[in-house]
Amino acid sequence: MIKISTKIRDALSDPLEDHFCEFVRSNWGIEKIDDKSPTTLFGYFDSPEDAAAEYAELRKAFPALPEKYGVEGVNDADWQNEYKKYLKPWSCGPLHWVPVWMRGEYAVPAGAKALYFDAGMAFGTGDHPTTRLCAMELIDALAENPAKKSVIDAGCGSGILAISARMLGAGKVFGFDRDPEAVRVSLENAEFNSIPKGEIEFAHSGIEGALAGRKADIVLANIISDVLCIYADNLAAAVKTGGKLVLSGILAAENGEVKECFLERCPRAKSARAAVMGDWSSLVIEMGE
Structure with a gap:
C-alpha cells in the first residue's frame, strides 16, 4: 500500500470534495489542519502504477492540480486507521x-x-x-x-x-x-x-x-x-x-x-x-x- 500527497490551492478543496462525493468509493481525501496550514490532497493505492493512473484521471478533471506528488509506503494498519482523523x-x-x-x-x-x-x-x-x-x-x-x-x-x-x-x-x-x-x-x-x-x-x-x-x-x-x-x-x-x-x-x-x-x-x-x-x-x- 502507498500514500501519495501534494499541496493544493485552497480554492480547489471544495470542488474536489464535491467530485469525490459523486462516487460510492473514493481513494482520495483532503486535509487542512488549521487556517494557517496548507491544504493537502492525499490518496491510498495498491501500487505506484494505480496511483499514477488515478492521479492522471483526476488532473483531467482538475488541470490546476500540481503535476508532481510525493509517495510514501504505509502498512495496512496505518491505512485502515487513517480515515478516523477526519x-x-x-x-x-x-x-x-x-x-x-x-x-x-x-x-x-x-x-x-x-x-x-x-x-x-x-x-x-x-x-x-x-x-x-x-x-x-x-x-x-x-x-x-x-x-x-x-x-x-x-x-x-x-x-x-x-x-x-x-x-x-x-x-x-x-x-x-x-x-x-x-x-x-x-x-x-x-x-x-x-x-x-x-x-x-x-x-x-x-x-x-x-x-x-x-x-x-x-x-x-x-x-x-x-x-x-x-x-x-x-x-x-x-x-x-x-x-x-x-x-x-x-x-x-x-x-x-x-x-x-x-x-x-x-x-x-x-x-x-x-x-x-x-x-x-x-x-x-x-x-x-
Whole structure:
C-alpha cells in the first residue's frame, strides 16, 4: 500500500470534495489542519502504477492540480486507521452522529439520541451536505406517527440514513446498495447501535431489482443527478400515495434540471421543493395518487 500527497490551492478543496462525493468509493481525501496550514490532497493505492493512473484521471478533471506528488509506503494498519482523523461528530435535530470509537467520551445532550457509526474510509465521513439534507428531511417526515411510516434508503452507503430512520421510530426500514461492502458496513453500523437483526433489512441490489414490488411512505435517494434521472420512474413508483420522495446528491446548479425530469415523468407528483446547502441541494417531491 502507498500514500501519495501534494499541496493544493485552497480554492480547489471544495470542488474536489464535491467530485469525490459523486462516487460510492473514493481513494482520495483532503486535509487542512488549521487556517494557517496548507491544504493537502492525499490518496491510498495498491501500487505506484494505480496511483499514477488515478492521479492522471483526476488532473483531467482538475488541470490546476500540481503535476508532481510525493509517495510514501504505509502498512495496512496505518491505512485502515487513517480515515478516523477526519470523522467528527455532527448533529441535526434530536440525532447526533458519533464515530463509534468516541462512544463514552462524546457528551450526548439530554433528550437527544446518538447514532454510533464507522463509515470506513471508502464511504467518506457521513456528514457531507447531501447526507445532512436527507437527514433534515427525514427528521421532519418522521416527526409525527413514525411507527406507522415505512422508509426506503436507496443507495444506503454506510447505512447512516436507514439506521437514523429506525432510531427515529420508523416502523419498517429497507436499505440497499449495489456495492456489497456497503451492505456489510451498514449491518455492522446497525450492530453498533444495538438494533436487533430484522428491524432493518439491508440488501445488495441495484435500484430496479430492489424497488420492484416495494413501496414506502418515505423514499430517500442520495445519489448523483444522472442516476436519479435514469431511475426516476422506479424511484417515484416506490412512494406510497401521500408519501415523500427525498432526492439528494444533486449539485445546486443541477436542481432545476432534476426537478424538471421528475415532474415530467411522475404524473403523481403534487409538489416539489428544493433546499440548498453550499454547492449541493435536495429535492422533496410529494406524491398523490
